[in-house]
Amino acid sequence: xxxxxxxxxxxxxxxxxxxxxxxxxxxxxxxxxxxxxxxxxxxxxxxxxxxxxxxxxxxxxxxxxxxxxxxxxxxxxxxxxxxxxxxxxxxxxxxxxxxxxxxxxxxxxxxxxxxxxxxxxxxxxxxxxxxxxxxxxxxxxxxxxxxxxxxxxxxxxxxxxxxxxxxxxxxxxxxxxxxxxxxxxxxxxxxxxxxxxxxxxxxxxxxxxxxxxxxxxxxxxxxxxxxxxxxxxxxxxxxxxxxxxxxxxxxxxxxxxxxxxxxxxxxxxxxxxxxxxxxxxxxxxxxxxxxxx
Ligand SMILES: [Zn+2]
Numbered sequence: 001x002x003x004x005x006x007x008x009x010x011x012x013x014x015x016x017x018x019x020x021x022x023x024x025x026x027x028x029x030x031x032x033x034x035x036x037x038x039x040x041x042x043x044x045x046x047x048x049x050x051x052x053x054x055x056x057x058x059x060x061x062x063x064x065x066x067x068x069x070x071x072x073x074x075x076x077x078x079x080x081x082x083x084x085x086x087x088x089x090x091x092x093x094x095x096x097x098x099x100x101x102x103x104x105x106x107x108x109x110x111x112x113x114x115x116x117x118x119x120x121x122x123x124x125x126x127x128x129x130x131x132x133x134x135x136x137x138x139x140x141x142x143x144x145x146x147x148x149x150x151x152x153x154x155x156x157x158x159x160x161x162x163x164x165x166x167x168x169x170x171x172x173x174x175x176x177x178x179x180x181x182x183x184x185x186x187x188x189x190x191x192x193x194x195x196x197x198x199x200x201x202x203x204x205x206x207x208x209x210x211x212x213x214x215x216x217x218x219x220x221x222x223x224x225x226x227x228x229x230x231x232x233x234x235x236x237x238x239x240x241x242x243x244x245x246x247x248x249x250x251x252x253x254x255x256x257x258x259x260x261x262x263x264x265x266x267x268x269x270x271x272x273x274x275x276x277x278x279x280x281x282x283x284x285x286x287x288x289x290x291x292x293x
Contacts, residue, residue: 003235004214005088007055010225014186015194017227018055018179019217020235021208022048022090026165026175028237029092032276036100037167039073041109044165044175045143047078047092051235052161052179053122053147054080054088064123065147069138071116072099077274081240089238091274109167112141120146122154144177151181158182158191160198164205174208178221197223239275246270246279250289258290 005020026044029035035043046065053063057080064079078092101110118138125131134154138146144163151157159181166174180198182191201220212220218230249270250258261268267282281289 001213005051005055005233005235006214006218006230007233008218008222008230009183009228010222011228013190013225014183015190015225016055016181016183017218017222017225018052018181019176019214019221020048020051021176021212021214021217022051022235023172023175023208025051025090025235025237027172030167030172033093033097035094035097037169038101038109038111038114039094039097039099040167040172041165042073042076042099042111042114042143043078043092043094043097044167044172045111045163045177046076047080047090048163048165048175048177049143049147049161050078050080050092051088051090052163052177054082054090055179055231055233057082057088060127062123062125064121064125066121066123067115067118067138067143067146068121069116069118069141071112071114071118071141072096072101073114073116076115079240083236083238086232087234087236089236091237091239093274109165111143115141115143117141120150122147122150158194160194162198162201162204164203164208166205166209174205176204176208176214176217178204178217180221197221237275239272239277241272241275241277241279243279246272247289250281250286251293255290255293258286258293261286262290 007018030040062081067076074095076094080090083089104110121135123133136150144161148161151159163177262283270279
């Protein structure tokens with residue numbers, strides 16, 4: 001079943017529900033970065049969070065999530081944007097992809113231990129205007145709870161965020177997430193009902209591993225709340241890098257640095273930290289760039 005993102009409002013209450021399956025997306029990231037299990041769980045959760053937050057993206061808008069932590073993963077980043085009106089692209093990485101910690105007392109990945117303490121930054125941007133940036137300290141390091149805390153503190157939106165990645169030695173078995181946010185003007189009782197509902201849900205990954213689709217997850221999340229119109233988007237791995245962007249970075253090094261690079265007999269290589277794509281430049285190609293300055 002391909003990854004999907006479904007969003008729908010509650011028909012008779014001020015809540016917006018979002019559910020996503022991201023198994024293929026997280027598996028692709030795991031393969032590209034050779035993420036070890038705890039790192040897979042952390043990067044997979046953050047990237048799934050970017051996809052869920054991306055449910056409201058329009059046009060050229062992008063959402064970027066960054067964690068700077070004291071744990072062995074150090075920094076984590078993920079972003080999501082629209083590849084086409086009905087397809088969301090996402091990518092993610094960790095500074096230390098080969099991070100793996102023993103599972104905790106409940107047999108769960110110690111994502112909080114791998115992330116440590118630090119901060120979460122959320123950036124909403126588009127091709128025009130200033131980006132909107134919010135930063136909150138990490139509360140749990142489990143990522144889902146931290147994203148909900150961000151929405152509460154920075155955007156005054158009560159929400160529930162549940163993220164899950166099930167990794168095994170062969171790769172990613174299941175990944176996905178749920179997100180419900182309370183719309184402005186909704187009463188406190190609805191917020192409490194939503195929190196109660198979220199607390200009673202089975203783990204997202206158990207449902208996906210048992211074959212649940214994004215639609216099944218959305219129905220699970222909504223429970224007794226009837227849904228309004230459902231908006232569906234495809235989800236897939238993508239990157240924003242290109243040879244032109246790498247050339248611009250090389251040009252930014254300046255003439256002296258480029259001259260030094262032309263003297264490297266094997267040429268110059270740049271690797272995108274998000275997708276691991278290699279961009280190779282022969283000494284002659286670097287010289288041609290230098291000539292543009
Ligand atoms: Zn890339």
